[in-house]
Amino acid sequence: MRPAALAGRVDSMDQADQADQADLADQADQADQALLREFVAAHGRLGEFGSARPNGHAFLNAVWHLHTGHGEFVVKRHVPEVSAARLDWTARLLDALRTDRFPVDAILRSAAGTAAVQLHGRTFSAHTLLPGECFRGGMARLTELQRGSAVDGLARFHALTRRLSDLGPPPPLEPAAGGASAVDPEPLLFTEDFDALAAYCLPAVDQLAPHCRDDLMELFDHLARVVAGKDYRSLDRQVIHGDFRHKNMVFSGESFTGLFDWDFVQIAPRLVDVSGRFAQHYLDVSAEEGPAAITAYLARYRGAALAEGVPLTAAEERVLPDLLRAGVVHTGVVVAAFLGHAPLMVDETADERTAEARRRLLRAHTQLATIDACWPRTGRNEPAGRSEEGQ
Numbered sequence: 001m002r003p004a005a006l007a008g009r010v011d012s013m014d015q016a017d018q019a020d021q022a023d024l025a026d027q028a029d030q031a032d033q034a035l036l037r038e039f040v041a042a043h044g045r046l047g048e049f050g051s052a053r054p055n056g057h058a059f060l061n062a063v064w065h066l067h068t069g070h071g072e073f074v075v076k077r078h079v080p081e082v083s084a085a086r087l088d089w090t091a092r093l094l095d096a097l098r099t100d101r102f103p104v105d106a107i108l109r110s111a112a113g114t115a116a117v118q119l120h121g122r123t124f125s126a127h128t129l130l131p132g133e134c135f136r137g138g139m140a141r142l143t144e145l146q147r148g149s150a151v152d153g154l155a156r157f158h159a160l161t162r163r164l165s166d167l168g169p170p171p172p173l174e175p176a177a178g179g180a181s182a183v184d185p186e187p188l189l190f191t192e193d194f195d196a197l198a199a200y201c202l203p204a205v206d207q208l209a210p211h212c213r214d215d216l217m218e219l220f221d222h223l224a225r226v227v228a229g230k231d232y233r234s235l236d237r238q239v240i241h242g243d244f245r246h247k248n249m250v251f252s253g254e255s256f257t258g259l260f261d262w263d264f265v266q267i268a269p270r271l272v273d274v275s276g277r278f279a280q281h282y283l284d285v286s287a288e289e290g291p292a293a294i295t296a297y298l299a300r301y302r303g304a305a306l307a308e309g310v311p312l313t314a315a316e317e318r319v320l321p322d323l324l325r326a327g328v329v330h331t332g333v334v335v336a337a338f339l340g341h342a343p344l345m346v347d348e349t350a351d352e353r354t355a356e357a358r359r360r361l362l363r364a365h366t367q368l369a370t371i372d373a374c375w376p377r378t379g380r381n382e383p384a385g386r387s388e389e390g391q
Helices: 004-008 015-043 084-099 144-161 185-189 194-208 210-227 277-283 290-307 314-339 350-374
Strands: 049-054 062-068 071-077 117-119 122-128 238-240 249-252 255-259 266-268
Touching (some): 084 144, 144 277, 194 350, 277 290, 277 350, 290 350, 314 350
Antiparallel strands (some): 049 062, 071 122, 238 266
């Protein structure tokens, strides 16, 4: 979520500015090392502290790669909304998935038997490091074979989690103290209340891209009708990942070999995963290629789900285009509005933040136009190439 324009900022600094930044970075590094030494001691099962370095791409959580006498791990300091109880539930989920040989990380329980370690009023956890390559740049770096393998992995993940009803639902993300949230997870990012979303988003739309307002108002009204409708209400709910995208995966060669980052795991229709961030790559290609790209992506998931024995139902097929629209709203329009009040990053200016929010909003508007080109908002147009299975 950090603007790309920041990449060359250090090059433009004079030597004094660079020295100041180096001093600040060194101080931050020393503070991190002390904190992680304390974490290793409190955890009690990681061996002797060796070294740590920041992960470098997390926006909401603080993440480090940790080396100890027992190996290499990932340490996360979670946002306040993620409770110890939620982490304990997530650890059980990951244990169950690994039992079914699905490639996920493990949360390493402390000497006290807990998934979470509390330090200085914050919640920390230690995770195994998945083998393979993680692509932290744009999703365009993935090959077509890697993207297809990831879609197949998502279908398998959904097939497995349908059978995990004995886990019960995860403890919800908790409101931050004073009602101010760093994540805005409830009731915003995954809400079915599109009236609340409109009230949250439209002030930012008015400021950043007022010409989009009328279209987005109509869209919010349309989605409110969809989630109140019979088809949507009939969808099965199950454990979903909640943030399925390339930055939360690892690959070995052309194959998907791991999934991590479980902060947004939830009980919801599986199509929330299908229609989220990963789908939006296929909406970002040219206007001419977009319809073919998104329908090919959905055809791949449809075929993989059928192969796993859980084909899409007729109701899922009917609501899928509108869940694609909802995915763009949640991860595009809502995030653009959120950027208007989220804290600035270390070397980010207010102007850069405004430009990034506007870029995200305009990108979302373009993605919505691609969906409308495939499936107009009126009527029940079916996805191109849909098979008859699941009817």
